[in-house]
Amino acid sequence: MTSPTSLDDRDDERDQLRDQLRQLLRYRAVIALGIVLGLLGGLLLVMFRAGTYTATGEVRIRSTADPINAFGVSIDNQVTMGTERRIALSPAVAARAARALGEPSRGDALAAELRVASPADSQVLRFEYTAATAKRAARVTNAFAAAYLADRKDRIHAMVKRMTGELERQIAALAKRKTAKGDEAAALRDQTGALHKRISDIRTYDTTAGEVVRRAEPPAQPSGPGPASLIGVGLLGGLVLGAFLAWLCAALDPRARSVGEVQGALGAPVLGLLPRSEPDGELLRVGRVAGSLTEAYRALAFRLRHDENHAAKGTLLVVAPKQGQDAEAAAVNLAAALAESGEDVLLVDATANMPGLSARLPSVADGPEAGTETAAGPTGRVVVDAGTAGRFTLFPDRGASTTTDEALTPSAVTRALPGADSATSALVITRPLLDHPDALAVAQRVDGVLVVGGLDHTRRDDLKQVRELISCSGGHVVGAVLDTGTPRSRLRRAMDAVRGARRLTELRRFTATTAPAAGAGDRPAPPHQADGGPQEEKLAPSPQGASAQDDTLSASR
Numbered sequence: 001m002t003s004p005t006s007l008d009d010r011d012d013e014r015d016q017l018r019d020q021l022r023q024l025l026r027y028r029a030v031i032a033l034g035i036v037l038g039l040l041g042g043l044l045l046v047m048f049r050a051g052t053y054t055a056t057g058e059v060r061i062r063s064t065a066d067p068i069n070a071f072g073v074s075i076d077n078q079v080t081m082g083t084e085r086r087i088a089l090s091p092a093v094a095a096r097a098a099r100a101l102g103e104p105s106r107g108d109a110l111a112a113e114l115r116v117a118s119p120a121d122s123q124v125l126r127f128e129y130t131a132a133t134a135k136r137a138a139r140v141t142n143a144f145a146a147a148y149l150a151d152r153k154d155r156i157h158a159m160v161k162r163m164t165g166e167l168e169r170q171i172a173a174l175a176k177r178k179t180a181k182g183d184e185a186a187a188l189r190d191q192t193g194a195l196h197k198r199i200s201d202i203r204t205y206d207t208t209a210g211e212v213v214r215r216a217e218p219p220a221q222p223s224g225p226g227p228a229s230l231i232g233v234g235l236l237g238g239l240v241l242g243a244f245l246a247w248l249c250a251a252l253d254p255r256a257r258s259v260g261e262v263q264g265a266l267g268a269p270v271l272g273l274l275p276r277s278e279p280d281g282e283l284l285r286v287g288r289v290a291g292s293l294t295e296a297y298r299a300l301a302f303r304l305r306h307d308e309n310h311a312a313k314g315t316l317l318v319v320a321p322k323q324g325q326d327a328e329a330a331a332v333n334l335a336a337a338l339a340e341s342g343e344d345v346l347l348v349d350a351t352a353n354m355p356g357l358s359a360r361l362p363s364v365a366d367g368p369e370a371g372t373e374t375a376a377g378p379t380g381r382v383v384v385d386a387g388t389a390g391r392f393t394l395f396p397d398r399g400a401s402t403t404t405d406e407a408l409t410p411s412a413v414t415r416a417l418p419g420a421d422s423a424t425s426a427l428v429i430t431r432p433l434l435d436h437p438d439a440l441a442v443a444q445r446v447d448g449v450l451v452v453g454g455l456d457h458t459r460r461d462d463l464k465q466v467r468e469l470i471s472c473s474g475g476h477v478v479g480a481v482l483d484t485g486t487p488r489s490r491l492r493r494a495m496d497a498v499r500g501a502r503r504l505t506e507l508r509r510f511t512a513t514t515a516p517a518a519g520a521g522d523r524p525a526p527p528h529q530a531d532g533g534p535q536e537e538k539l540a541p542s543p544q545g546a547s548a549q550d551d552t553l554s555a556s557r
Contacts, residue, residue: 038238287389
């Protein structure tokens with residue numbers, strides 16, 4: 001048997017990252033929910049954004065087209081682009097464009113979806129419109145550009161008409177002054193000529209409103225990301241959302257999810273991790289059933305006795321914080337593992353479970369040596385047959401016919417424990433510490449307390465309370481052993497329970513039919529599982545001679 005590696009959390013960043021990733025992956029359903037929400041968000045983006053097209057057109061405004069106050073004003077200051085943008089979005093331009101599109105009632109809606117901008121240091125208006133189809137976007141953009149130019153041209157013509165009309169009225173007023181003679185008549189002729197010249201100049205101005213420098217064309221590609229990109233963005237966002245929700249659940253979960261959390265709450269190291277076992281009804285596995293769980297119990301026993309950092313000698317109390325953690329299995333298999341290493345072990349059952357451990361464990365009195373001197377234990381005690389691991393003593397002897405369900409009192413447990421100068425190792429199993437006060441009284445009389453818990457179902461607050469109670473009672477927590485079995489669904493647990501009950505029924509029926517024909521030293525072959533597969537390998541018990549025990553001990557080491 002080799003020494004197990006330490007289970008303490010390392011400061012290595014990779015190990016910490018790996019542990020955090022494992023904690024997040026425990027919430028796979030939450031991560032899947034986040035991904036589904038992200039996918040739905042991506043699909044909504046596809047429905048409302050994907051497949052839209054944006055067409056762009058540009059119009060250059062001619063500054064010489066406005067004759068009002070244009071004399072002596074630079075070209076750059078003859079057109080106000082902010083005013084022109086507002087005019088391009090005006091109801092008049094929108095109504096003209098709607099009539100051109102054959103949609104006279106949608107002028108305001110079209111103007112609300114139109115975007116008009118002007119690049120800096122330019123006399124260019126940029127029209128942009130987004131529609132469901134490329135042709136529609138280009139058609140509406142060109143319609144607004146043409147409507148703006150037509151509206152501006154009408155405004156310029158109206159200005160020219162007003163100015164020339166005013167000058168013609170002045171000429172008509174001068175023409176009525178026919179009685180003037182001499183210098184006055186010459187002055188009237190000069191004024192009339194100047195007015196005619198100005199009218200001629202105004203009418204000779206270029207009244208073109210502007211020109212289209214870039215006609216809107218149907219775009220070949222949709223504006224923005226396509227459907228595939230939007231779905232990918234949704235999936236990525238859903239993954240980030242799922243990871244965040246999983247982290248939030250892990251942060252708010254009161255249960256201990258890692259070895260580090262258990263050690264921090266309990267203030268003691270984790271001495272062993274127990275893998276989940278199949279529900280085969282085997283309470284005692286060390287020396288009788290081979291598997292990873294059996295080797296975990298052996299490693300735990302070796303560490304308790306030989307680890308220089310966490311070794312625990314003398315009497316140990318094995319207890320669980322609350323009901324649900326199988327402290328009995330840990331105590332029984334730890335006793336068998338210590339017996340396998342050559343120790344004389346006494347297991348004290350201070351629980352009130354009926355039937356007691358003596359009724360659920362194989363005793364020497366039921367084996368081939370029944371009736372011999374080695375099969376009989378002291379009064380009130382029974383010798384448990386642990387197969388190839390050897391034997392250990394169990395107190396008290398509660399048979400299946402025992403009717404009392406009272407637990408041993410702390411004083412009775414103290415009287416049953418071996419003395420300080422005895423070579424016998426003792427393990428005490430009591431009821432859950434937070435449910436019954438028996439364990440606190442026993443903790444004062446033992447050398448150390450081994451807490452049995454489980455990842456994913458032991459609360460951190462319970463572990464902290466266990467540490468405080470044992471410390472206040474004068475006890476010492478040597479460490480914890482954790483069951484790493486993942487919680488299964490109700491359907492899976494129900495199927496396992498039915499399968500276990502069926503195999504137990506077949507085992508009893510097979511034993512009843514083969515018992516008369518079997519000899520005193522024969523053992524019937526185990527039946528197959530209910531689903532057709534063979535059961536786990538059972539180790540047949542062997543005589544406990546000195547040579548056989550030494551060989552077993554050497555092989556296990």
